[in-house]
Amino acid sequence: MSVLELDDVHREHGSGAGLVQALRGLSLTVLPGEFVAVMGPSGSGKSTLLNLAGGLITPTRGRVVVSGTDLTGMDVSARAALRRRAVGYVFQELNLIPSLTAAENVMLPRELDGVRTRRARADAMSALAEVGLVGEAGRFPEELSGGQRQRVAIARALVGERRLILADEPAGALDSRGGEEIMRVLRARCDAGAACLMVTHESRHAAWADRVVFLRDGLAVDSTEPAPGPEILLENR
């Protein structure tokens, strides 16, 4: 079953003369274990796509299905509940709450899920272990490097049952090594079964994905096919 499915999605903003067609019939499926990057010039519909995938907005036409649940016709609170249960976000910055430790930041969504503190802490520690930060669990964000903070944000996005990460320029504020560190973590999480939809303007980051979708004027103009295994390379060269 796909983690995310967009089926002929249209989205308009504004009305009358101010009407903007942000997406014009986009279809996209993200499977478990798949890392999909979205590229395109500004105004091509990338942010609208992420907001739709996370249920923050609804399509004017078409269908958005997250973890088997069709968001069409759901009210705001039902969408919020699904979002909390199924989706994690990683943004360029402003990811962590400064007055909470790394572990407490990661625990937060679990506690909002209604999970008991002890269980939330255990979930947080295993999520931190997956991004290689168990030793930093007790540190505050300002005591961590930029790359470490983003890894905490990824742990938080995947804590508990969440299997879909929506990422908007997750390495945008980092230098090239820090950026690569984040891509390696996202890649590893996807190889372990999570799914990630990432908007980026950095081709070097998009190259970590299985597939890159190019948006222009609200349409997918091109998509690199899913990556074959690396053994293909050895046969050809």
Added chain:
Amino acid sequence: MSIRHSLLALLSRGPRYGYQLRSEFEAATGSTWPLNIGQVYSTLGRLERDGLVLGGGQDEEGRSVYTLTEKGAAEVRDWFATPLTRTERPRDELAVKLALALTSPGVDVRAVVQAQRSATLRAMRDLTRLKSSAEGPAWPLVLDSMIFQAEAEIRWLDHCEASLLHAAPPAPAPAAAPPVDEETDERARTR
């Protein structure tokens, strides 16, 4: 760089004589790659032998004029439609190709740009996959060098596309065409 395809692309605008091909090529590429006239004529000879152009015509001033054949026109369409691979690429064929695409009739430059962008990104993804499993300190850095070169190319393609959005459609005059001067290349390399 493919002189062969460049001449064919220029001939897709209409019949031309040798010196005219040379000056239009240099106008389209900002004189970055000077061609000598001997190269032009020897290439035309091979193109004629292969049935891609037809020689033997003369204009009113008695100059030998070459005309594109249907086979030659198909070869030009193929060249624009097929992205270059990173391994087979002679030095700056891509820059020449885009400069000529801009000034050739009936070529969808954005499609040329997008086809190349996809192909380069696929190459980059394959290199990235190799790197993620590469061992030792040296090999990953070699792969990085190839990845950064591919990245520079994609940035340049983005830049070309953005410039096209601002340029007045359709194709501008040949002399005003290409964003391929040395300075642009230099910046892409040092990024």
